[in-house]
Amino acid sequence: MIRPARASDRAAIWALLEPVFRAGDTYAVDPDISRDDALNMWIDAPKATFVAEHDGAIVGTYYIKTNQNGGGAHVCNCGYIVGPAARGQGIAKSMCLHSQEKALNLGYLSMQFNFVLESNADAVHLWTKLGFSIAGRLQKAFKHPQLGFVDALVMTKWLSREIP
C-alpha cells in the first residue's frame, strides 16, 4: 500500500533514509547530513512524499519534485528508498509506477533521474525495465567510498501520451 506521508511518519522515514545517506554509496547526499536537513530535503522541499506500507510497517518512501524551474518545470524528479528487510519484493518497482501516475496527475510531462550511479546496477536495470532511457553519462561524477570514481547516469522517461 502506497500512501501520502503524514507528519507522524517522519521518524519512520528517517529510519529508512539514515542508513542509506550515512553509507554514502548511492545518493549524492552528505553522509553527515542532519536528521532535520534530510527530512527537509525528502519531505518538506518536494512537491509530495509517499510511503510504502507492508503489514503496518513503513518499508519504503519516495518523493516527487520539480526538477528545473521556469521552462523546465514540466519535468519532475523522484528519489526512492526501500528498507533493507523489504528489498527484492518489487517495492521499488511499485513506487516507481505509482510515482509515474502521480507525476501525470500533478501535471508533469516527463521524469528525470539526475544521478543514477552506474555502480547501482539494480537501479539502472529496474529503471530501464520501467521505460527509462540513459540520456547522459557523467564520467567519474561520484567518488564511491569503496569503488572510487564511478560514472553517474542521467535517465529520463517521457510520461505524457499527449504532448508533444
Place this chain on the structure above:
Amino acid sequence: MIRPARASDRAAIWALLEPVFRAGDTYAVDPDISRDDALNMWIDAPKATFVAEHDGAIVGTYYIKTNQNGGGAHVCNCGYIVGPAARGQGIAKSMCLHSQEKALNLGYLSMQFNFVLESNADAVHLWTKLGFSIAGRLQKAFKHPQLGFVDALVMTKWLSREIP
C-alpha cells in the same frame, strides 16, 4: 577585470540577472522570480560569485557552486551572464576560463553545466571551444517561450590534471 562580488554589487548584479530571468529563454528559472530569491540563488547560496568590470561598470557575473553533495562534491557548477551591451567581446569566455581556475583553487576536479539549451547555440559553441563535452541530451526538457520544447544538454569538463 574579474573580481569577487561585494555586497555593494547586488543592485548591479540584479540589473544583469533580471532581464535574462524575465525573458525565460535561457535559464531554467521562474520568470517571475523575486529580486531576493534571484540574488540568494546567484550570490548567497553558491560557494563564490564574481563580477566582470569594464570601464568601471559591471558587465558580467558568474557563480560557482558544488553541483552534488556527498560523493559528487568534487564537481562544481557555474552560471554566467553577460549584459547585452557587452556581448561579443569575449567576456563569457574570460569568465569561464577564470571560473575553471577558481574551481581548481577551490578543490574541485570537474565542472558540469546541467542545462545548456540547445537553442542557445552561442553558449554550446563557446563551451565546446573551451573544452566541454556533451555528456547528455535531455529531450524536450525546456519549454522555450518562442520555440516550444527544446533539448537541453549536459556538458562536462574534467579540470584536474592529477586525478584520477
